[in-house]
Amino acid sequence: MKKFLRSIVGLLSLCLLTVSVFRPVSAQESGPTDDEVNAVASQLYCPVCENIPLDACGTVACEQWRGIIRDKLAQGWTEDEIKDYFVAQYGDRVLAEPPVQGFNWLAYLIPFMVLVGGLVLLVFGFRKWRVTESLQSTPPRRKTGLQDPEIDQEYLRKVEEELEARTRGRG
Amino acid sequence: MKKLLLWSALALLIVILSVGLYRSQQGQINVGQPAPEFTLVTFSGESYQLSDYQGSVVVVNFWASWCETCKPEAKDLEAAYKFYKSRGDVLFLGVDYVDTEPEALAYLKEFGITYPNGPDLRTEISQAFRIRGVPETFIIDQEGLIAHLQIGPFLSLEEIKAIIDPLLK
Numbered sequence: 357m358k359k360f361l362r363s364i365v366g367l368l369s370l371c372l373l374t375v376s377v378f379r380p381v382s383a384q385e386s387g388p389t390d391d392e393v394n395a396v397a398s399q400l401y402c403p404v405c406e407n408i409p410l411d412a413c414g415t416v417a418c419e420q421w422r423g424i425i426r427d428k429l430a431q432g433w434t435e436d437e438i439k440d441y442f443v444a445q446y447g448d449r450v451l452a453e454p455p456v457q458g459f460n461w462l463a464y465l466i467p468f469m470v471l472v473g474g475l476v477l478l479v480f481g482f483r484k485w486r487v488t489e490s491l492q493s494t495p496p497r498r499k500t501g502l503q504d505p506e507i508d509q510e511y512l513r514k515v516e517e518e519l520e521a522r523t524r525g526r527g
Numbered sequence: 528m529k530k531l532l533l534w535s536a537l538a539l540l541i542v543i544l545s546v547g548l549y550r551s552q553q554g555q556i557n558v559g560q561p562a563p564e565f566t567l568v569t570f571s572g573e574s575y576q577l578s579d580y581q582g583s584v585v586v587v588n589f590w591a592s593w594c595e596t597c598k599p600e601a602k603d604l605e606a607a608y609k610f611y612k613s614r615g616d617v618l619f620l621g622v623d624y625v626d627t628e629p630e631a632l633a634y635l636k637e638f639g640i641t642y643p644n645g646p647d648l649r650t651e652i653s654q655a656f657r658i659r660g661v662p663e664t665f666i667i668d669q670e671g672l673i674a675h676l677q678i679g680p681f682l683s684l685e686e687i688k689a690i691i692d693p694l695l696k
Contacts, residue, residue: 403625404625417591417625417626420626421627424627444649445625446625447649447650447651448649462543469536469540470540473533477533480529
């Protein structure tokens with residue numbers, strides 16, 4: 357019985373050893389998974405069909421490009437190396453995010469400029485609003501008994517006219 | 528001063544957007560306009576610069592292996608190339624638009640194409656010609672002006688010859 361158990365344990369150990377030795381080999385043979393390919397493809401855009409990421413594009417061309425990604429990954433290329441290869445072949449427009457250089461700077465600068473401009477406008481707007489509000493909340497001048505600034509002006513104009521007329525009358 | 532800065536920034540933004548809009552709305556290169564200068568490096572590594580071929584008629588065909596409508600004209604273009612080859616004053620160039628090299632080479636082999644073909648690296652040539660798709664063919668006269676623009680495939684060898692023959696002096 358002991359001999360039988362020993363031989364079973366020995367057989368199982370041999371099986372485990374075999375599996376552990378051959379498993380990495382079989383993984384290498386299967387190559388990159390679809391998820392690994394799509395992880396890179398999602399960062400690239402189809403240069404033929406506009407605004408469609410490579411991982412979601414169903415055209416023959418996109419299938420070929422996903423095939424290239426698979427081949428490059430299998431050869432041990434990194435994500436950045438693959439992206440550089442695609443840019444060299446098809447131009448910057450394949451990238452989901454344009455590189456920060458040349459005219460592309462505008463893509464990053466304009467939203468920032470609009471945001472800053474909007475904030476500046478808001479700050480000035482609030483300031484003006486506060487000044488107007490404080491002017492409006494100033495208590496009326498009790499000495500003259502007048503409250504409306506327009507009526508004040510009209511009143512002053514009439515007083516000045518009267519004074520002028522009197523001065524002329526004396527002269 | 529602050530107002531001036533704000534207005535300047537707004538004016539700059541409008542100028543930038545206008546330039547972008549103008550560039551995106553630019554149509555195709557028309558017949559009679561000068562052909563844009565370009566250099567094509569073929570799959571076998573030879574280099575062809577358009578300005579070196581002033582005095583020759585140049586046929587620039589944009590194609591791709593994934594393009595089904597490119598296939599019917601492939602053999603006619605090769606036949607036309609062979610027809611004019613001995614004259615030495617007609618150059619055929621195939622520009623492979625956003626394609627993968629193994630499939631492109633298989634396409635050239637399948638249709639027996641022997642005239643110079645190369646990839647449109649960084650899509651610079653197709654952008655210079657402002658193509659809208661493939662196949663598109665530009666035939667450039669001996670003065671370097673666009674003499675014919677073919678959108679879609681040629682239907683026969685005779686059609687190609689009917690365009691090239693009057694351009695040859």
